[in-house]
Amino acid sequence: MSELLNTLMQDARVWQGHRHRQTTQPSEPTGYQVLDNQLGGIGWPRGALSECLLDAPGIGELHLLLPLMQRLTQAGKTVFWLNPPHTPYAPALAREGVDLGQVVMIHTEDAGDFLWTLENCLRSPVTGLVLAWPGKLATREVRRLQLAAEAGSNVCVLFRERRYAEQNSPAALRLELTPGDNRDLKVNVIKRRGSWPGQRCSLAMAHRADLAFREAPRVVQGPWQHTQR
Amino acid sequence: MLWLYLHFPHLLLDHIRRDREDSRPLVIVEGSGQRVIQACPDARDQGVRAGMRLKTAINLVPELGMVRAQPEQEARILEDQARWLYRYAAHIVLVPPDGLLAEIGSLQKLYGGLPAVWQTVEQALNEHRLTAWIAIGHTPLAARLIARAGKGECTADKGHILRALENMPLVAAEFDGKTCTRLQRLGLNTLGEVFALPAPELARRLSPETLARIQKIQGTRPDPQTPWQPPHSFRQQADFIQEIEHTQGLLFPLQRMLSELEDDLCWRQQDTDSLHLILRHRHEEDTRLRIRTSGPEHRAEAFLNLIRLRLEQQPLRAPVVALVLSVKRFLGRETPTGQDLLGESQDLNEAWHTLMSRLQARLGEQSLKRLSPQADHRPERAWSASEVQQKHKTRLAAPEHLPRRPLWLLQGPQPLTEPPAAWFAGPERISGGWWDGQRVHRDYYIAQLQSGQLAWVFRDVREGWFIHGWFG
Numbered sequence: 001m002s003e004l005l006n007t008l009m010q011d012a013r014v015w016q017g018h019r020h021r022q023t024t025q026p027s028e029p030t031g032y033q034v035l036d037n038q039l040g041g042i043g044w045p046r047g048a049l050s051e052c053l054l055d056a057p058g059i060g061e062l063h064l065l066l067p068l069m070q071r072l073t074q075a076g077k078t079v080f081w082l083n084p085p086h087t088p089y090a091p092a093l094a095r096e097g098v099d100l101g102q103v104v105m106i107h108t109e110d111a112g113d114f115l116w117t118l119e120n121c122l123r124s125p126v127t128g129l130v131l132a133w134p135g136k137l138a139t140r141e142v143r144r145l146q147l148a149a150e151a152g153s154n155v156c157v158l159f160r161e162r163r164y165a166e167q168n169s170p171a172a173l174r175l176e177l178t179p180g181d182n183r184d185l186k187v188n189v190i191k192r193r194g195s196w197p198g199q200r201c202s203l204a205m206a207h208r209a210d211l212a213f214r215e216a217p218r219v220v221q222g223p224w225q226h227t228q229r
Numbered sequence: 230m231l232w233l234y235l236h237f238p239h240l241l242l243d244h245i246r247r248d249r250e251d252s253r254p255l256v257i258v259e260g261s262g263q264r265v266i267q268a269c270p271d272a273r274d275q276g277v278r279a280g281m282r283l284k285t286a287i288n289l290v291p292e293l294g295m296v297r298a299q300p301e302q303e304a305r306i307l308e309d310q311a312r313w314l315y316r317y318a319a320h321i322v323l324v325p326p327d328g329l330l331a332e333i334g335s336l337q338k339l340y341g342g343l344p345a346v347w348q349t350v351e352q353a354l355n356e357h358r359l360t361a362w363i364a365i366g367h368t369p370l371a372a373r374l375i376a377r378a379g380k381g382e383c384t385a386d387k388g389h390i391l392r393a394l395e396n397m398p399l400v401a402a403e404f405d406g407k408t409c410t411r412l413q414r415l416g417l418n419t420l421g422e423v424f425a426l427p428a429p430e431l432a433r434r435l436s437p438e439t440l441a442r443i444q445k446i447q448g449t450r451p452d453p454q455t456p457w458q459p460p461h462s463f464r465q466q467a468d469f470i471q472e473i474e475h476t477q478g479l480l481f482p483l484q485r486m487l488s489e490l491e492d493d494l495c496w497r498q499q500d501t502d503s504l505h506l507i508l509r510h511r512h513e514e515d516t517r518l519r520i521r522t523s524g525p526e527h528r529a530e531a532f533l534n535l536i537r538l539r540l541e542q543q544p545l546r547a548p549v550v551a552l553v554l555s556v557k558r559f560l561g562r563e564t565p566t567g568q569d570l571l572g573e574s575q576d577l578n579e580a581w582h583t584l585m586s587r588l589q590a591r592l593g594e595q596s597l598k599r600l601s602p603q604a605d606h607r608p609e610r611a612w613s614a615s616e617v618q619q620k621h622k623t624r625l626a627a628p629e630h631l632p633r634r635p636l637w638l639l640q641g642p643q644p645l646t647e648p649p650a651a652w653f654a655g656p657e658r659i660s661g662g663w664w665d666g667q668r669v670h671r672d673y674y675i676a677q678l679q680s681g682q683l684a685w686v687f688r689d690v691r692e693g694w695f696i697h698g699w700f701g
Contacts, residue, residue, distance in 0.1 A: 055680070056680055056681075056682050057637055057682065057699045057701050058635075058637065058678075058682030058683050058684055058699030058700055058701055059681055059682055059683070059701075060683075060700070060701065061701050062636045062637070062701035063636070063700075063701065066636075076577075078581065085637075086637040086638060086639050086640065086698075086699065087612070087637070087638045087639070087640065088600060088636065088637070088638075089608075089612060089634055089635060089636055089637060089638040089698065090600040090601055090602045090603075090611075090612035090613070091602040091611050091612060091631050091632075091634050092631075092633075092634040092635060092636045093600070093636065094602050094631060095631040095632075095633070095634065096636075100599070100600055100601055100602070101599075103599065103600055104585075104597060104598070104599060104617060105597070105598040105599070105600060105614065106588065106592065106596055106597050106598070107592075107596050107598075108592060108596065109592075109596075113591065113592060116591065117588060117591075117592065120584060120587060120588065121584070121588075124580055124581075124583075124584040125577060125580050126577055126580050126581040126584060127584075178681070179680070179681025179682065180681075183677065183683060208636075208683070208700045208701075209633065209635075209653060209654065209675045209683055209700045210633045210654070
C-alpha cells in the first residue's frame with residue numbers, strides 16, 4: 001500500500017495541501033477590507049463565476065457589490081442586471097454614486113435566451129460586471145457559463161438560492177449569505193479557488209438604511225400597534 | 230462633349246441570375262407569357278433564341294426557368310445601375326428600358342485619359358456581373374446607335390465615329406417605321422447615304438423631325454439631356470425564380486445586397502442605424518422586418534449578423550419570392566472623439582454598440598432597459614426605464630440630496646403578513662399625486678422582518694400595511 005502511495009507521490013499525481021502556494025488570479029477588491037482579508041486579499045475573481053447563495057433579498061446582498069459597481073461604472077464599464085427579481089431602484093442607485101448611464105437591465109423569456117445573453121455579455125470587452133438571477137440551473141449550464149466567463153475578464157455574480165449550497169458547482173467563488181443580528185451580513189465562504197474554504201466573517205451593513213450601529217430606533221410611536229396583525 | 234452609352238442587352242436576366250445559386254438555363258418571357266424576350270447563355274447554347282415561342286423553348290430545354298418581364302421592375306433595375314454608375318460619372322441620363330448615358334468628356338482628366346475611363350466602367354460592369362455593350366459618341370444619339378449595334382470603340386475621334394455611323398444599315402438607325410420604309414424606297418441603305426442628302430430637301434420631302442434626328446446624330450443640332458439625380462435613400466430588391474423556403478437561402482442574396490449597401494454608405498460617407506427588410510410572399514401579406522442597430526453602423530458583416538439572429542428568432546411564415554432591402558435613415562459619420570493613440574476607446578464604443586445590437590436583435594428592443602430617476606415624490610414614479618439607444622452620459626446634479634431609498638423596489642406593494650421584528654426609522658410621509666389622479670398617501674417605515682430582511686414598509690390611508698422595497 002505504501003509503495004503505491006509512494007509511486008503516486010513521486011509522480012506528483014496527488015495534490016498535497018502543504019505545498020499549496022498563493023495563486024495569482026485577476027480580481028477586483030470587494031471594497032470590504034474584512035471580506036478581502038478572508039478571501040486571501042483577492043476579492044471578486046475576474047474571468048470566473050462567483051455565486052452568492054441567499055434565501056431572500058433585503059439582507060444587504062446588493063450592498064456587498066455596491067463598491068465594485070461604483071468603481072466599474074465610473075470607469076466606464078457597463079453593469080448588466082440580468083433577470084433581477086425586483087426593480088433595481090434608480091434613485092437609490094444614483095444616490096450611491098452608481099453611474100446609471102452604464103447600467104443596463106435585461107429581462108429574458110426563457111432559459112435558452114438567458115444563457116445566450118449571459119454568454120454574450122461576459123464575452124464583451126465593455127462589460128464590467130454581470131449580476132444574474134438564473135433561477136434553476138443545471139450543473140452543465142453552470143459549467144457553460146464558467147467557460148463563457150473565462151473567455152472574458154469580467155466579474156459575474158450569480159444569485160441563487162441557499163439550498164444549492166450543497167450541490168457542487170464549477171464557480172470559482174461561492175459565498176453563503178445570511179442575515180446577522182445587527183442588520184449585518186454574515187458571509188460564509190463555501191468555496192474559493194486556490195485555497196481552503198470555510199472562512200466566515202460579518203460585514204456591517206446597517207448603513208444601507210442610514211442606521212447607525214446599535215442605534216436606538218428612531219421611530220415616532222404611532223397607531224400601528226393596533227393594526228399589526 | 231463626349232458621351233458614353235451603356236446598352237444592357239439582357240438586364241433583367243443579369244439581375245435575376247446574380248442572386249441565384251443554382252445554374253439552370255433561364256429565359257425572360259414577355260408580359261403575356263407567349264414569347265421569349267431574353268435567354269441566358271446556357272439556354273442559347275441549347276438552341277433557345279429571343280423571339281421564340283415559349284412552347285418551343287420548353288420543348289428544347291425542359292428544365293427551363295422562366296421569369297415574366299414587368300415594365301416597372303425593369304425601370305427599377307435600370308435605376309439600380311444608374312446608382313452605381315453615378316460613382317464614376319456625374320452627368321447620367323436614364324434611357325429606358327435598357328440604356329444609360331453618361332457624359333465622359335469632362336472625366337478624361339480625372340481618370341487620366343479615355344482608355345482609363347473605359348476600363349473603369351468595364352471593371353465596374355464585371356464587378357456587378359452585368360453584360361453591357363459600351364460605345365462612345367460625340368452626341369448622345371451617336372453613342373446610343375453605335376452601342377446598340379455593338380460596335381463601340383474607345384476613341385474620341387469624331388471622324389472615326391462618323392465613319393462607323395455611316396456604315397450602319399438604316400434599320401439600325403431607329404427611325405420610325407414609316408420613315409424607314411420611305412428612305413428604303415428612295416434606294417438608301419446605309420446611314421451614310423442619308424447623311425449625304427442636302428438638309429433642306431430632307432426636311433421638305435420627308436419631315437422636319439427626320440432632319441432633326443439626323444442632325445442630332447451628326448451633332449449639328451443641340452440635343453439637351455436632363456441629368457438624373459440619385460435618390461436620397463437606398464433600395465435594393467432581389468427577385469427569385471424559385472421560392473425560398475429556408476432562411477439560409479435568403480442569406481446568400483442578402484450578403485450581396487448588404488455589401489452594396491456598405492459600398493453605398495462608404496460613398497456617401499454616412500452610417501445608418503435602421504434597415505427595413507421586406508420579404509414578399511406569393512399569397513400572403515409581406516413580412517416586414519425592421520433591423521435596428523444601437524449605434525451608427527455601415528459594415529455589411531455586422532448587419533448580416535443581426536439579420537441572421539433576427540431570422541433565427543422569427544421563422545419564415547411562407548416561402549419568399551422577393552426580398553427588398555431599404556434604408557431611409559442616414560446619419561453622418563462622426564469623427565472619433567477622445568481617441569487615444571492606440572484607438573482603444575473607439576474600439577470599446579463600437580464593441581458596446583455591437584453587443585447592444587446583438588442583444589436587441591435576439592431579445593427584442595423592449596427587453597433591454599436603462600434606468601433613470603425621475604422627479605416625483607411617489608416611489609413608483611420616481612424612476613423610469615427607457616430603451617437603450619445611444620450610449621450617453623447621464624449625470625445627476627446632486628445625487629447626495631436624494632432621500633434614502635431601498636435598492637430593491639417591488640413591482641407593486643406586497644401586503645405585510647407578519648409583524649416586523651424591529652422598527653428602525655419612520656414615519657416618512659409621502660403624499661402626492663392629487664394632480665393626476667394617482668393619489669398616494671402613505672407613511673413609510675424601515676423595519677426588519679423575522680427573516681432578517683430589512684424592508685421598506687408603509688401604511689396607507691386605508692390602514693393596510695405593505696412592503697414596498699428591500700434594502701438589499
